Structure formats: C-alpha cells, structure tokens
Amino acid sequence: MDELTIGSHIRDRSPSLDTIPLDILFDIFQLLPIQSVLALRQTSKSFDAITRLRSLWVLLLRTLVQEQNIPIPYFDEKSPESLSASELERFTCRALALRINWTNPNPNPKREIRFQVGAAVKDPDVFFLEFLPGRGNRWLVSVTSEAFRKCIVQCWDLTALQPVCIAKLTYTNGGGNNSVIINNDPSSPAIMAIQSKPAVTETVTIDFEEKDPESAFVPLSAIDGRREIHLLSGSTLVTKNPTLDGKVSIWDISDQPYEKIQLMSPSLLQEYDCSAMHLCDDYLIIFFIWTVELYSTIPRPTNIATPGVPISYPLAQYSFQYQIIDNVNMSKQVSWHAARLHRPSPINIVIRARTTYLGGEHTLHHFVLDPNPSYVPGMETSLYNLPYLVQPTLVQTIYSPVWSEPRSAVALGHDTVLLLDNHDPDEDHGMEYRDLQHQQLAGRILTTTGGSPTSQHGSHRSMAFSAQAGNYWNGAAMDEESGRIVVSGVEGTITLFEYI
Structure with missing residues (x-):
C-alpha cells in the first residue's frame, strides 16, 4: 500500500486518530521512543501500513540516528537511498538499542x-x-x-x-x-x-x-x-x-x-x-x-x-x-x-x-x-x-x-x-x-x-x-x-x- 492509498483511506473514515495527516504523524513519530512507534503497528491496519512506509524510516534514521551522530551497527557507509524499508527499520532500531545499552552506567554485554x-x-x-x-x-x-x-x-x-x-x-x-x-x-x-x-x-x-x-x-x-x-x-x-x-x-x-x-x-x-x-x-x-x-x-x-x-x-x-x-x-x-x-x-x-x-x-x-x-x-x-x-x-x-x-x-x-x-x-x-x-x-x-x-x-x-x-x-x-x-x-x- 503506497502513501497516496493510505492517505485516501484515512480521509474517507470518520474523525479519529487514524485521520491525522501523514506529515503531522511523521512529526509526532520523531518525538516518540522507537518502541512506541513499533507498538502503534499493533493498533490498526492503517498504523501497521504507515509504520512500514519507507519514507518514515528514512526520516527516523536521519533524525533519531544520523543527526544525533549515533553510530549505526554494520551500516558500512551504505547509502539510505539503496536500502529497503525493512533494512532502514533494522538499522535504526539496532543503532538506538546499542546506544541505549552503550551509554548505560553499567552496559550489559550480550x-x-x-x-x-x-x-x-x-x-x-x-x-x-x-x-x-x-x-x-x-x-x-x-x-x-x-x-x-x-x-x-x-x-x-x-x-x-x-x-x-x-x-x-x-x-x-x-x-x-x-x-x-x-x-x-x-x-x-x-x-x-x-x-x-x-x-x-x-x-x-x-x-x-x-x-x-x-x-x-x-x-x-x-x-x-x-x-x-x-x-x-x-x-x-x-x-x-x-x-x-x-x-x-x-x-x-x-x-x-x-x-x-x-x-x-x-x-x-x-x-x-x-x-x-x-x-x-x-x-x-x-x-x-x-x-x-x-x-x-x-x-x-x-x-x-x-x-x-x-x-x-x-x-x-x-x-x-x-x-x-x-x-x-x-x-x-x-x-x-x-x-x-x-x-x-x-x-x-x-x-x-x-x-x-x-x-x-x-x-x-x-x-x-x-x-x-x-x-x-x-x-x-x-x-x-x-x-x-x-x-x-x-x-x-x-x-x-x-x-x-x-x-x-x-x-x-x-x-x-x-x-x-x-x-x-x-x-x-x-x-x-x-x-x-x-x-x-x-x-x-x-x-x-x-x-x-x-x-x-x-x-x-x-x-x-x-x-x-x-x-x-x-x-x-x-x-x-x-x-x-x-x-x-x-x-x-x-x-x-x-x-x-
């Protein structure tokens, strides 16, 4: 499902959280812990589709990881343009999980x-x-x-x-x-x-x-x-x-x-x-x-x-x-x-x-x-x-x-x-x-x-x-x-x- 289809589907529904425009949702997602973004995937088909959009993960990788100068595990200087939505999601989640553990007062070795x-x-x-x-x-x-x-x-x-x-x-x-x-x-x-x-x-x-x-x-x-x-x-x-x-x-x-x-x-x-x-x-x-x-x-x-x-x-x-x-x-x-x-x-x-x-x-x-x-x-x-x-x-x-x-x-x-x-x-x-x-x-x-x-x-x-x-x-x-x-x-x- 592409973004246009999702947007049309949302506009046809009665007013609800699902009717929020995508650009505003993206602004909100940038302020949420990554676990909350993934949890939204379980709440509805619309949110499941939105949280799998490649454009969302391009945005989250840039704002939550790259702009914060956080190392990306095994990224090997890959270009985000060459990655799929699932790859972008995986790199973003791994980078944030490592950073949270690494900067803990007592990091936990896996x-x-x-x-x-x-x-x-x-x-x-x-x-x-x-x-x-x-x-x-x-x-x-x-x-x-x-x-x-x-x-x-x-x-x-x-x-x-x-x-x-x-x-x-x-x-x-x-x-x-x-x-x-x-x-x-x-x-x-x-x-x-x-x-x-x-x-x-x-x-x-x-x-x-x-x-x-x-x-x-x-x-x-x-x-x-x-x-x-x-x-x-x-x-x-x-x-x-x-x-x-x-x-x-x-x-x-x-x-x-x-x-x-x-x-x-x-x-x-x-x-x-x-x-x-x-x-x-x-x-x-x-x-x-x-x-x-x-x-x-x-x-x-x-x-x-x-x-x-x-x-x-x-x-x-x-x-x-x-x-x-x-x-x-x-x-x-x-x-x-x-x-x-x-x-x-x-x-x-x-x-x-x-x-x-x-x-x-x-x-x-x-x-x-x-x-x-x-x-x-x-x-x-x-x-x-x-x-x-x-x-x-x-x-x-x-x-x-x-x-x-x-x-x-x-x-x-x-x-x-x-x-x-x-x-x-x-x-x-x-x-x-x-x-x-x-x-x-x-x-x-x-x-x-x-x-x-x-x-x-x-x-x-x-x-x-x-x-x-x-x-x-x-x-x-x-x-x-x-x-x-x-x-x-x-x-x-x-x-x-x-x-x-």
Whole structure:
C-alpha cells in the first residue's frame, strides 16, 4: 500500500486518530521512543501500513540516528537511498538499542568470550589491538610480543562462535610499539604497514579466503630503511626518522613507493616522539610530545631550486604546558551536519599526563580542536585558509589512576574514551600504586566544547563496562559502530565484549 492509498483511506473514515495527516504523524513519530512507534503497528491496519512506509524510516534514521551522530551497527557507509524499508527499520532500531545499552552506567554485554593468542607462545604480551575499519565490522588485529624477541601479528574473525585466527605473520621485534599501523581506509588494498625487519617497512594485505593462516598475509610493497610508522590512510604512509633530526616523511605507496614530501619544524621539537596524527584532504595534524602542528601535504614549488624531497614547514603550531605527557589519542568526531556541508568535524584530543616521572597524579585532559569558521572548503589549505583553530579548547579533566604504559591503555572512538582504570575500590580519593587491587574497564561519553552531549542519548557521562580483581589487563580497543570492546591480558589472553 503506497502513501497516496493510505492517505485516501484515512480521509474517507470518520474523525479519529487514524485521520491525522501523514506529515503531522511523521512529526509526532520523531518525538516518540522507537518502541512506541513499533507498538502503534499493533493498533490498526492503517498504523501497521504507515509504520512500514519507507519514507518514515528514512526520516527516523536521519533524525533519531544520523543527526544525533549515533553510530549505526554494520551500516558500512551504505547509502539510505539503496536500502529497503525493512533494512532502514533494522538499522535504526539496532543503532538506538546499542546506544541505549552503550551509554548505560553499567552496559550489559550480550556476549563475552575469552581466547588465547596461541598456546605455544612463550611469555606473550599483547601490546597492540585494533579493529579493521569497515569490511562488515568483522575483523580484529592483535600483535603479540613473544619473550621480547619476535612479534606475532594475527587477524581474528569475531563472527565465529569462538574467534578464529585467519591470518598470522611473525617478524623480528625491532620496531617497538610503532611497528604495526592499520589503514584507516577500508577500501584500500593495503591493510596495514609493518616494520617487519630492522630496516624494512612493508605494506601488506590479507587474503581472507586463504585457508592457511600462515599464508594469508600478502606483501604489497617495501621501503628500505629504519623508521617509525605512524599513519596509513589509503595510499598515503606517514613515517618518522628515529634519529634526532626527526624528519617526518609522507610516502605515496600506490604504485612504486616514493617519498612525496618531508615535514620539518623550525622549533626542532621533532626530535621527540609523534604521539598522534590526523590526515585529511591536503593537510596533516601531528601531535608531538608537547606541541600540536598543522602542515600542508601538497608539495609547493619555491623560487630557489633545491635538490631532494620537497620540504613543508608547519602552517600553525600550539604548545602544551604539561610537564609529562604519557599518552595522546586523537580522533575526529563523527558529525552528520559537518559531512553534509563538506566542512571539517571537531577533533577530540585526550591527553594522559602526570606531574612527575616517578608517578604523581594522573589525569586525562579532553581537548577539542575546533574547525576554523573562516575555512573555505575546496580551497587549498594555507596560512590564510586553515581548516582548524590550532589552539585546542579544554573541555574537561578526568582524574584517572592509569599507571600502565602501553599506548592502548586509553582508546578513543566515535565519541567515547575508554580506559583501564586501576584503583582500590575501598578508596574514594587517590591511592598508593603499590596497593592497586582492582581494575575497571571504564568509559566516558565525550562532550562538545559547549558542554552538551554529542548525542541526545548520551545523558550518562560515565560507564563501567567491566571490572576484575588484580591488574592483568594491559590494553584495550573498541569499535563503537559494532558495539564491541576487547581487552588484552598480560598472560596472552584477549577478552571480547559485545553490547548488541
């Protein structure tokens, strides 16, 4: 039954709730809980027909989910125009159900599974966990250090009843924690970059149809030389020279890898580590230990011909005043309105800092890098057309007694910060680290600079996903879109929590 038929049927009836025009009914439905919309389906044939209209679910998906910046489970960037009414209904209901559970003070896991990285691995330390973006929200990548001598990269199928390793690669542990980077573009053939040998950076893909896990990783290209790898986005690889000159290089790996441009800071602060990066269009934002810098990634000709790779200097720079920064996570907020207008989205920055090298108070500082209102999309990024206001805005400070050093002790996602929170449950304020008796997998919904939640469903600011006695978790990762969290244990275990 189409909308015209329904409207005619309603107008022919005597005055009742069923006679309300469709446009007014749609306005009412947007204000109702989704359960009430579905309950109306049981009241009459007219409402049953109306609540199955494709146009209604296009509206509800947009207003209740997309405009509220709520992740859509397994949506995989599908176009609403390509979906049927039942598909739109399913995506809308799943997104709202996950959001309600996810933002509950004590989210209820629908599934919890613990698995080992390998029975034959000696002294395992899972120091890296990350979900592969896209691809049906199906795959998890872990990197395990075995007795500090070699590393084992594994790709896990999480849709199996018990997660299965479908790809496995072993390499010499010479690259430290920056030895594996996942491509943030799911459409790229290069799935990850690996510092697989002391002086070789490889890009590899995964043959998901290969039956032998030992043969499933397929090399694509290689770059000679020792370097830290920091970001892989599509065909762009960003690396840093580990020596004190600290040059950051941008590589094109689409065909034969070549160095496209070098980034250098006149302040010479690049001798320190890169903590986080964000690449978009023709600019790159880099967080070093104490500075955040914005660079153009387009090589520009100069009046003086110089040999070698083109060099780019920062267009803008801001320095932080914290004495010791242990960890930085940076993630672009998902903004339906910004994407619709082709404008930059705000960027969340979470800094874990402490007061002294021997310990001191640990705090998480949440900053937001706000888009520059004067930025003109489509125009080249330059000193006069910056996409962001490079001085971040401090939104909130969260006390957190996180002591573990791995970079995955704090994870930043869609609009949630996840952390391994070590504390004594009998203490309300502070603790001695030697007395740690309890470990909590905690989360917090991040707010915008105005202090309002990024979603109307995020009324609870803090969540406790799980807890355990002792201090055996050493890393965490999350995929808000699929409602999954994983934590790694010091004994080589991975625990998967699913919330939908």
